[in-house]
Amino acid sequence: MGASGSGKSTLLNTLGGLAAPSEGKILIDGIDIYRLSAERQADFRREYIGFVFQSHNLMPYLTAQENVMLPLVVTGLTAKQKRSMAAEMLERVGLGHRLLHLPSQLSGGEQERVAIARALVNQPPVLLADEPTGSLDTATSRQIMELLAEFHREGQTIVMVSHNPDNRIWFDRILTLSDGAIVADSAVGDQVANF
Amino acid sequence: MRLETIVLQNLTRRLGRTAFLLIGLMIGVTTVVTLLSLSDALSRRAQHELERFGANIVVTPKKDQLELSYGGIQLGPLQLAHKEIDEAQLAGIQQIPNYRNLATIAPKVLGAVALADEQVMLMGVEPRAEFKLKRWWTLQGRQPENPAEVVAGSAVAERYNLRLGQEVELSGRNFTLVGLLNKTGSQDDHLLIAPLPTAQSLLHKEGQISMVELAALCHDCPVEEMAAQLRSVLPDADVNPVQQVVKTRMHALGQFRLLVWGIALTVIAIGALLVFITMMGAISERTREIGIYRAIGYRRSHILRLVLAEAGIVSAFAGVLGYLVGVAATWGILPLLDDGSAHWSWNPVLASGAIGAAVVVGLLATLQPAFRASRLEPSAALKSL
Ligand SMILES: Nc1ncnc2c1ncn2[C@@H]1O[C@H](COP(=O)(O)OP(=O)(O)OP(=O)(O)O)[C@@H](O)[C@H]1O
Numbered sequence: 185m186g187a188s189g190s191g192k193s194t195l196l197n198t199l200g201g202l203a204a205p206s207e208g209k210i211l212i213d214g215i216d217i218y219r220l221s222a223e224r225q226a227d228f229r230r231e232y233i234g235f236v237f238q239s240h241n242l243m244p245y246l247t248a249q250e251n252v253m254l255p256l257v258v259t260g261l262t263a264k265q266k267r268s269m270a271a272e273m274l275e276r277v278g279l280g281h282r283l284l285h286l287p288s289q290l291s292g293g294e295q296e297r298v299a300i301a302r303a304l305v306n307q308p309p310v311l312l313a314d315e316p317t318g319s320l321d322t323a324t325s326r327q328i329m330e331l332l333a334e335f336h337r338e339g340q341t342i343v344m345v346s347h348n349p350d351n352r353i354w355f356d357r358i359l360t361l362s363d364g365a366i367v368a369d370s371a372v373g374d375q376v377a378n379f
Numbered sequence: 380m381r382l383e384t385i386v387l388q389n390l391t392r393r394l395g396r397t398a399f400l401l402i403g404l405m406i407g408v409t410t411v412v413t414l415l416s417l418s419d420a421l422s423r424r425a426q427h428e429l430e431r432f433g434a435n436i437v438v439t440p441k442k443d444q445l446e447l448s449y450g451g452i453q454l455g456p457l458q459l460a461h462k463e464i465d466e467a468q469l470a471g472i473q474q475i476p477n478y479r480n481l482a483t484i485a486p487k488v489l490g491a492v493a494l495a496d497e498q499v500m501l502m503g504v505e506p507r508a509e510f511k512l513k514r515w516w517t518l519q520g521r522q523p524e525n526p527a528e529v530v531a532g533s534a535v536a537e538r539y540n541l542r543l544g545q546e547v548e549l550s551g552r553n554f555t556l557v558g559l560l561n562k563t564g565s566q567d568d569h570l571l572i573a574p575l576p577t578a579q580s581l582l583h584k585e586g587q588i589s590m591v592e593l594a595a596l597c598h599d600c601p602v603e604e605m606a607a608q609l610r611s612v613l614p615d616a617d618v619n620p621v622q623q624v625v626k627t628r629m630h631a632l633g634q635f636r637l638l639v640w641g642i643a644l645t646v647i648a649i650g651a652l653l654v655f656i657t658m659m660g661a662i663s664e665r666t667r668e669i670g671i672y673r674a675i676g677y678r679r680s681h682i683l684r685l686v687l688a689e690a691g692i693v694s695a696f697a698g699v700l701g702y703l704v705g706v707a708a709t710w711g712i713l714p715l716l717d718d719g720s721a722h723w724s725w726n727p728v729l730a731s732g733a734i735g736a737a738v739v740v741g742l743l744a745t746l747q748p749a750f751r752a753s754r755l756e757p758s759a760a761l762k763s764l
């Protein structure tokens with residue numbers, strides 16, 4: 185958590201292999217990701233990381249199912265496997281009846297669910313979510329948080345950015361950022377003042 | 380789903396955007412195809428016509444001395460014993476390697492006959508060949524078909540007041556005048572024309588030929604070489620290729636093609652620019668999209684393929700449509716430019732060339748924008764919205 189401009193997105197992108205830090209390194213599974221070539225970094229993201237952004241996650245010209253299939257396109261799976269994996273994932277996020285809809289035909293919450301389905305379709309160890317509820321109303325936000333919590337219960341590691349204090353109840357560990365630095369970590373018993 | 384499927388969905392579900400590039404490129408292809416096929420049809424017709432315009436090889440008897448005439452003025456004494464070509468030797472023409480390129484072989488015999496106590500030039504011809512070669516001859520009546528029929532040039536008809544169907548006495552033999560040649564403004568106006576065997580017997584030149592005119596009918600005929608081949612089978616004759624006709628024709632057609640190609644290259648350059656600008660625009664518009672593809676784990680090479688496939692598919696479509704519209708336009712325009720004797724003809728080289736060129740130009744013009752897209756920093760791309 186942290187105020188706007190405190191570096192939340194920057195940290196998340198750095199963790200996810202999208203932006204190299206100017207100092208230090210990121211080790212994931214013992215892999216120093218920024219020492220990989222650009223193409224290998226892309227492969228790493230595909231296999232290890234699922235990304236969900238606040239909004240405009242989806243390709244407007246692809247159906248929900250096609251959007252979810254995107255990470256699978258550049259793998260060696262058969263067309264049938266890709267289709268059924270995407271359909272299954274959409275079923276899990278509660279959109280089994282919306283496979284062939286374009287993003288413009290879906291509500292904001294549904295679009296976010298499609299984005300989550302896409303991030304998780306190839307079962308990455310880590311899901312990185314940058315304010316996935318940032319543009320949703322309270323009720324819809326809640327549903328999305330419930331969905332993420334459900335994946336978490338099944339063992340999915342999730343690193344999520346939020347500046348909505350209401351979301352605190354869902355988190356196991358909270359890092360608080362300010363001016364690009366971690367100023368509090370709930371895991372070491374730091375207390376976070378108010379937002 | 381494959382990368383190309385993504386591209387296809389993008390193109391078909393954002394038709395408005397696709398249409399702009401598609402139509403722009405298509406107009407380019409149409410212009411080039413129309414120009415090239417018009418020039419093709421017109422130059423083929425021009426060539427055909429020029430080839431039929433007359434002889435491009437003339438065979439005459441070997442002369443013992445230099446000619447003493449110029450522009451119809453005779454300086455020397457008239458040759459009394461004029462040598463002729465032996466008709467039997469003409470069979471040798473059929474043996475030359477390029478015999479198939481000879482469209483017309485028109486042998487003739489020339490000599491003076493008596494008409495109303497005066498001397499008139501009589502030309503014995505094979506009527507079919509002669510009239511085919513001299514396309515500018517127009518006739519009232521018809522060609523001579525049997526031995527006792529003649530045709531008269533306009534000057535002869537006027538001088539002796541000849542009328543169609545009348546009997547004419549030539550060197551004591553009777554003939555029917557079956558045709559009158561309209562005025563040509565050439566020496567032909569002063570001729571009487573009869574079938575070759577008739578004229579040979581009337582002139583006492585049986586088995587002799589005064590001159591043969593030949594027309595070579597082919598693109599870029601090796602006229603010089605054909606002349607050499609004829610010389611070897613006709614040792615007693617002079618064989619002269621009428622080079623000027625061939626050379627002027629080639630030059631004129633060459634100039635025309637050069638112009639058309641100049642325009643075509645300009646249009647291609649404009650098309651390339653259009654693709655370049657459109658793709659550049661598309662990429663800056665879709666920066667965030669590219670960022671998401673990269674975040675999902677698409678490699679630079681995948682982005683490159685996405686962008687190039689998009690340009691390739693649009694260009695190929697533009698090529699096919701442009702070619703078809705170009706063919707239709709040629710069909711429409713040809714009759715307006717011409718009396719209708721020029722014809723469009725299926726040219727596989729033009730078809731595949733037009734489509735291939737559209738794709739190659741589209742891809743080349745997209746290389747730079749595609750590389751740019753693939754090198755976008757993912758985190759920076761994600762920020763743009
Ligand atoms: N550790 C850091 N070192 C240097 N610059 C940083 C650091 N963290 C953040 N920045 C810079 O601060 C700016 C804002 O960061 P960022 O976008 O990550 O903020 P944010 O917390 O996501 O804000 P918002 O809540 O508005 O999304 C960026 O330009 C980023 O480059």
Ligand SMILES: [Mg+2]
Pocket residue numbers: 192193194314
């Ligand atoms: Mg942010």
